[in-house]
Amino acid sequence: MITARSAGAAAVALAAAMGSSDAFAQTLVRNLVIAADPQPFSADDLLWMEVRAGDLQLADSMNIYASRSGVFVPLGEFSRVLELAVGVFPGQRRAEGWVLSPDRRLVVDLATRQATLQGRIIPFSTDQAAIYDGDLYVRADLLEQLLPVRIKADASAQVLALTATEALPFQQRAERDQRRASAVGDPQDEETRLATPYRLFTAPSFDVNIGGQLARDGVDQANRYDVRAAGDLLHAGLEAYAGSDDDGRISDARVTLSRKDPYGRALGPLGGTRAGVGDIFTPSMAIGAASYAGRGLYYTSAPLENLDLATPLNLRGELALGEDVELYVNEVLQRAQTSPVQGRYEFLDVPLAFGLNTLRLVFYGSQGQRREVVRRINFGTGQVEAGRFVLRLGAAEQGLTVFDVGGGETPMMAEAGAARLVALADYGLSPGLTLSAGAARYRPQGQATRTLGSFGLRGSLGAVAAQVDAAFDDQGGRGVTLGAAARPFGVSIVGRHSEYVGDFIDETRQLGVSDQAPLARATDLRLDGQVSGPRGLAVPLSFNVRRLQRADDSLTTNAELRASAPIGRYYASSSVVYEAEKTALASRRRWLGASDVTTLISARLQARAGVSYELSPDPGVDTAYATVDWQISDANALRLGVVRAIGPRPATSFQASNLWRARRFDLALNVAYETERKDWRIGLQLGFGFGYDPLERRYEMTRPGVAGGGAVAVNAWIDANGDGLRQRDEQGVGGLVVDTPAGAEVTDEAGRVFATGLGDAAVARIRLNDEAIDDPFLVGGAGVIEIVPRAGRTLVIDRPMARSAEVELTALFIREDGAARPLAALDVELVAERGGQAIRARSDHAGVLFFEGVPPGAYALRLQTDQARTQGMSLAAPVTLFVPADGGFVRGGEVRVRLGQDGQP
Structure with a gap:
């Protein structure tokens, strides 16, 4: 039997006999030792497996070998996917680096068949690890001892599922991205802040509501209106309101x-x-x-x-x-x-x-x-x-x-x-x-x-x-x-x-x-939490209690428990209220309750129903109601409702409303009938707004709401000359989706849209989504715009766009003998000569690097710094590429990567 030691000795003797150099002898020894080691798997055992951590896909495909000896995972590629600082050095038949922190040093040495993790020695057998195709393949059971993961390989589904036993770098980064994205949506979207300076004067926006009502007895006739105006005046925000009484007089x-x-x-x-x-x-x-x-x-x-x-x-x-x-x-x-x-x-x-x-x-x-x-x-x-x-x-x-x-x-x-x-x-x-x-x-x-x-x-x-x-x-x-x-x-x-x-x-x-007498003491207590129910149901609860004691020893206590939760396709809310009042002359206690539920019967039909009641001391229902809302079309809605009041003066009221939602106004007809008094009422209400569109330089009649909050006018076009200013002959970009707090709007063929209803919050974020644009190579600037919305003020967002490119390169690992093989999970960055944010990509299992939305210009490619340093990699030759002005598909060639000097990191 030829062992590694005997093969090495024979190689040294052979090299000496041939007069060869020490370097040749060392190479020959290394090759003979590798050949002498039994291989626990073969090329026929290859499986391409998707790597997942829960719902997160880490790699769409990875070379996994499953043989009678077990499932073998490439330690170098797997570490790059997990963003761990572990590099593989095939020439030395070892891997080294650290796990999660530099003090947790990891070394895997095939020569000694020992792994060292934070000073602890982990021996392994010849069928647990092997060098193959430029990587160190480690059997799953040994890998679980080296890295803080648990692995389950499903060969039939071709999925390698891992569970982290400690927070790994990719999870920590995902959590940071999620926190950053909690207010802006997509964490990959570049964000910019757009100033909204106050002006000496801007054209104000107006909201107008006009309503009238006819009644059977003529007593409840009504003729009301209100007008709101908002805009900039004297370098401040102006908000004005005027409203009338039922007789049409300003009140x-x-x-x-x-x-x-x-x-x-x-x-x-x-x-x-x-x-x-x-x-x-x-x-x-x-x-x-x-x-x-x-x-x-x-x-x-x-x-x-x-x-x-x-x-x-x-x-x-x-x-x-x-x-x-x-x-x-x-x-x-x-x-x-x-x-x-x-x-x-x-x-x-x-x-x-x-x-x-x-x-x-x-x-x-x-x-x-x-x-x-x-x-x-x-x-x-x-x-x-x-x-x-x-x-x-x-x-x-x-x-x-x-x-x-x-x-x-x-x-x-x-x-x-x-x-x-x-x-x-x-x-x-x-x-x-x-x-x-x-x-x-x-x-x-x-x-x-x-x-x-x-x-x-x-x-x-x-x-x-x-x-x-x-x-x-x-x-x-x-x-x-x-x-x-x-x-x-x-x-x-x-x-x-x-x-x-x-x-x-x-x-x-x-x-x-x-x-009432002044207070002597007061106590408030609030509890808010969530109760988990069956099938993942989460019910938020809110409990409030207030106790007031006055100088005359009178005592008032109010307590309330509220809950709201989705139950299947229903959304239910319920509350229970306790009221107690004690004075020198009397004492009173009451328990009250209310419940209501909403459900979508179909995509255009919604029902709501509710009831209020007294639990003690006189149990009974006070009122009950039910409504049905039918969205007949995008422009027409119908509401039917009934309200039943129960008590000393019971009454039933039927209501019907029809709303026409035109592009520029809302018009509604309301009808009500009360059965006991046989009283009927008919009302008509008209609502509309006037907002100034700074792109069109004219007032535009809109649906109501334009004076109650901020608005934006988006101007998107193909910036052919790259000056950032729209010329008369430059084409607009239609189909750009503008996501606002009030909903989504889409630019027209001229590349323009006027979006209202942004509210008056501290800040609002506008997301410009170009995924629906017909030309997939068009790209713009920042994807998220942060503004300070103000009532009646319209902010212009210019969106110059240029044709971009999709760039494809191939990552290759250059072995010591000069042979090349595809390198997976390699992180690289494209850096524009003119500056700006680097564009990142990671190679797939075949070594393919793919960049989307690359603007025209000259670029240099570099390895991601942390990965290159920890794994001892460098570019074998500089890589540059050029994206033409008309964009399109660009094949950028090869990215050749080698280990550092003498195979050291």
Whole structure:
């Protein structure tokens, strides 16, 4: 039997006899040793297997050998796929590198039949590893000892499935990409930020709603309208509203000039994230003065989408005639408003979970229209960065508007016109501690004017976020509030307790209360979590409880449990409410409930039904309703509904609405009939908008909503001369999909589209998707555009495009004897001579490298730095290529790769 040792000795003796050099002898020894080793598989055992980690495909094909000895995986290629720093050196019959961290050194040596991992020696047999075709093939059981993976090979399905026992680099990168993509969509899309500077004047946008109603008895006749206008004026954003009463007389008017900048430059050198003058809302304190409407001015430098534990979230916005709005917090229905008040919706003290919250406002038109606005609010301690100063100011004549047109829907209070001044400041003392202070002069409802001062701290105690605030006023009142929040076991817990003495008035806990005794103490507790059900069903739950004790020992308790979840094709929401009130004269307790469900009967038919009821002390149904919405066509929708009120005065009402959604307006006919009184009503409502299209330089009549938020006008064309400016003879690009927060729009044959409904959030992201364009070789710039949307303002997005190329190259590994073989899982980058972001690709099992969307120009190819360094690879020769101006398919030749000097990395 010829062993490796005897073969080596014979080779040395033969080389000496022939007078050969030591190098020749060493090469001969190496070849004889390789030949002498038994091969645990042959070429006939080759299988091309897809490599997967769960739902993620890591490689569409890899050379796997399955023989009687087992399943063998190429260690070098497998490490490149997993992005591990392990290289194979066939000439030395070994592999070396490190796994996850440099201190976990890995060496696999076929000469000694030993692997070393972080100092631990792992012996292996001759049938567990072998050099073959330029790589080190390792049997699956040995590979599981060397790398943090578990492997399952399915030869019939040709799938190699792996399960990571530790987070591998490709998984960590995928998680980072997913976090970056959570707001922008595709992680591979290049993103750019487009400024929206304020102008001295821009053509304003308008929304108009006109409605009329006829009734049988002539008593409920109505003739209403509202008009909204928005645009830029005097280098600020102008928003104006005028609304009438049922007799067609103007009853409400509002106007505001404001500036917004989430990046902290709202007032230029004075900084700020938002500032305004006109009809505004003052800021809310953590304890003491609440947010109030009035005519005045405000300023804040606080982050637009952050709140602390003690500051209530008050949501306000425009609500058109005939619209209802529902508020979902983390997919749980929390509130609803069925009609506008002064043209607005208002949700006060919205309950939030600790951390990032998704708020979804769902608007329903009276004829079945549906639109959504999504906001994300980070709810935490209110800490600011160390050394940063945050200021919030507000000054207003509470309850008054800039233009007093009389009437209105809110009665004039005795406090109307009283000055309300609020100033709040936060300063970051350290990364974990923030100092807060505030002052206010205000007149609570039914109380005397008072001056208040407050101070507080925000910080964290381990995993618990906490804050404390104390306040005192010039009327002898004092109060202190403590808030804490945590998320144990995935459940958000937010608690807040306050104590008051000296008839202290805390509006944040009892806004609008004037005929009851002052609070002595108040406690709030909120829990938000998710319950897992059968078949993967996840049910989000929200529980809120508030307990108020007053100076006269009266006690009020309110508790509410809400849940919303998809169940098959149904979406169900339900709530249970407990109310208890105890005074010196009486005691009352009630249990109430409500449930509703929505389902799609077909693609164009949706049904909703709901019921509200009392559980105790007088069980029974209060109201029940059902509606059916039928989308007859893209332009025509029908709604049928019935509402049954049960109680002392039972009544049944039937409703029908027909909506015509034209390209430039909405027209609706509403009919209602009440059975008990035999009362009928017929209403007609028309809604439309006027938006200025800066590309066409003219007003365009649109469907309503253009004045309620931002808009974009996209201009896409083939930039033949590459100057970035569209010439008259340059062709437009139709079919470019413009994804906006309001939905998708598509450019016409001229390459233009006018998209509205972007809302008024801190930022909005517009994704330009060119996959639907007829010419697959056309490419543009950044795929995601970040803008700051503003009501009534249209931002132009120019999209010059050029024909690109698809480039194909072949990666080859050059052996020591000069032979070449395809090299899989090689990471390379194309770098343009003119600069810009590198274009990356990875070779497949056949060594093919494929680049898509390569713009015209000259390029150099380089190996990806980390992989080349860890695996000791370099280019055998420089690789350059040129993409012509008309793009197309470019075959770039070969990428020849070799190991470093003397086979060392």
